[in-house]
Amino acid sequence: MSDGAQEIKNRILSVWNRIKFGQAAWLLDAGDTSSSSSPVTLLARNYYMSESFARDFVSKLWLTYRREFKEFRGTKINSDCGWGCTIRSGQMLLGNALLLLHLGRHWRWERNGGEDPLKDLKHRNIIRLFADQEESPLSIHSLLAIARINLNRSPGEWFGPSSTSSLTQIGSFQCKH
Incomplete structure (x- = not known):
């Protein structure tokens, strides 16, 4: 090089x-x-x-490629690197919409907790919806289980905006929160 x-x-x-x-x-x-x-x-x-920009920026939900998480059911795939970008973008769009809806545009994440413990709890609960595990209703694992059933698609395949939108919509409807 x-x-x-x-x-x-x-x-x-x-x-x-x-x-x-x-x-x-x-x-x-x-x-x-x-x-x-x-x-x-x-x-x-x-x-x-x-500092105001930095605080706003870090208060947004960021969901990016991951590796070495639990394998997707029925596969040996334990990463979404190279094919999961649109799904992660859909998760971020939905997650940030939920933050805006439940916490408001002025809310900011504080490392040691903010002034409103109820809002901090709501923030953590929204993040838990997207955790990379099968139990989280909007996780990549759950969205790919939906894809397998509804779209006949598998982990490792690239998903476009339309299919990702369908996955997040179905996942949202199935969400109990």
Whole structure:
């Protein structure tokens, strides 16, 4: 690998690890050349690279590729890397809609708990709906069980927006919460 390619790879991995481990890459990267006088918009809110933006950003539900979770029933597949992106996007869309509906647009996640224990509990309960386990009604495991029955589709197959929408709709209707 050339030095330039290795440098790009290292930079991407560095940013990925910052995101993965909860550090806001945009606040930590001194080499960033973006203008701090230009606003950043997140869900119709304008921010000037600030703590307010970081708090709003980390308060959103992020569901990304995973690996080494319990194998999907009847398979040896224990990862959704490479084929689960649209399902994860559908989960994030639904999860963030639930956060907005139940907690409001002004709610922010606090590491040590917020001022309203009831809202903190609602937040945790929404997250539990999507946990990567068969018992969670909106987990990738549950959505793929729905896909097997309703769409004759299997883990490892790529799902488009239409099929993902159907899965999340059926999963939502089956959800007891």
